[in-house]
Amino acid sequence: MSIIRLVHPLFQARPPVLVLQRGLKKKAKIPITLLKDVPRIGQAGAVVHVHKAHMRHELFPKRLADYVIERKGPLDRSRAAAETVPDQASAQASQQEKVRSLALRNQDIIDRVVKLEPIVFERSVVAAEPAAEEGPQAIYGSVTKADVLRELAEVHGILIDKESLTMDDKIKSVGEYRCVVKLIYAGQASFKAIVVPSSSGAE
The missing domain is CATH 3.40.5.10 (Ribosomal protein L9, N-terminal domain)
Known part of the structure; x- marks a missing residue:
């Protein structure tokens, strides 16, 4: 004879409960x-x-x-180094190209300065006193570095800055003067600036 046991629902096995502990x-x-x-x-x-x-x-x-700041993910030093090398090489190549371009431009300017004919400026001369000793004729005003740079740019198409031109700051008498153009990566060249009395004569 088989015995059947009735189990009250309250006593049935329950699945385990996950208990979360605070703190x-x-x-x-x-x-x-x-x-x-x-x-x-x-x-x-x-x-x-x-x-x-x-x-x-x-x-x-x-x-x-x-x-301590923790880095997420592995630190790939070889990859970081590999990415840095091309950047440095690219920057170096770009710098070399800039230098080459500047050298070619400056050399072209120097070559043109070498072939320059003397630049002539006409100025009114100051009448000398009868008893004055002979010497360079003084002119009204002067011929400045700005005047020479303007003549180079407007007449000959040669553009340089004032630091690249060496000459007397102000030419104040008739005569012949040496001007020197010095450019980086290209050396230097000279030309003449000549001041002559204007056709109107002395004032």
């Missing part, structure tokens, strides 16, 4: 770097794990420790 997150430890020796934790420079709350309320405010 586990608060007890989690984080890596920190000790800035000073801390008793029972470690010496300065050591990387240790402590509770977040202890770090936040005690160690960090007192500058006893600092947070």
Whole structure:
């Protein structure tokens, strides 16, 4: 004779229940770097794990420790180096091209200066006193570096800055003067600036 047992529903087996304990997150430890020796934790420079709350309320405010910033993902040093080398090579090639372009431009200017005929400026001369000794005739005004640069640009199409031109700051008498153009990567060349009395004669 078989016996049938009736089990009350309250006593039936139940699936296990996952119980979440509060405070586990608060007890989690984080890596920190000790800035000073801390008793029972470690010496300065050591990387240790402590509770977040202890770090936040005690160690960090007192500058006893600092947070460790964890890098996400593997550090591929070889890849970083490989990416840096092409960038450096590209920058170097670009710089070399700029130097080459500037050298060609400046050499062209120097070649044109070498072939320049003397640049002539007409100026009114100051009448000399009868008893004055003979010498260079003084002119009204002067011939300046700006005048020479303007003549080079407008008449000969040669564009240079004032630092590249060497001459007397102000030419104040009739005569012949040497002007020198000096450019980086191309050397230097000279030409003549001549000041003559204007056709109107002395004033």
